[in-house]
Amino acid sequence: MDSQQVFDIGQQGLMMLLMIAAPVLLTVLVVGLVISIFQAATQINEATLSFVPKVVAAVAVLAIAGPWMLTMLVDYLRQTLQSIPTVVG
Known part of the structure; x- marks a missing residue:
């Protein structure tokens, strides 16, 4: 195996990580931004007001995009495991 x-392999792993994490991270980022703007406009500083919507949004994204994420991960793992003989040998 050369460099x-x-x-x-490292690049493929990082790209897979970005593709899988992006939907959840972007959704939580957008929800957090909207809640922060709302808190700044109304001057309500409640910690649960920012936490609960982020958790609900993350769970909703995982429920919607979860099967796609799992399929991508399984395909990547299958491809990686099947390439072991060609990489080692």
């Missing part, structure tokens, strides 16, 4: 193969 180029190691870099390719």
Whole structure:
């Protein structure tokens, strides 16, 4: 195994990480921004007001995009495990 193969495997892993994490992270970011603007406009400083909607949004995204995420992860893992003989040998 040469260094180029190691870099390719690492790059594929990082791209998979970004693709899987992006929907949840972006949703929580947008919800947090909206709640922060609301809190700044109304001057309500309640910690649960920002926490609960983020959790609800994250759970909703996981419920909607969860099957896609799981399929992507299983395909990546299957591809990685099947490439072991060609990488090692």
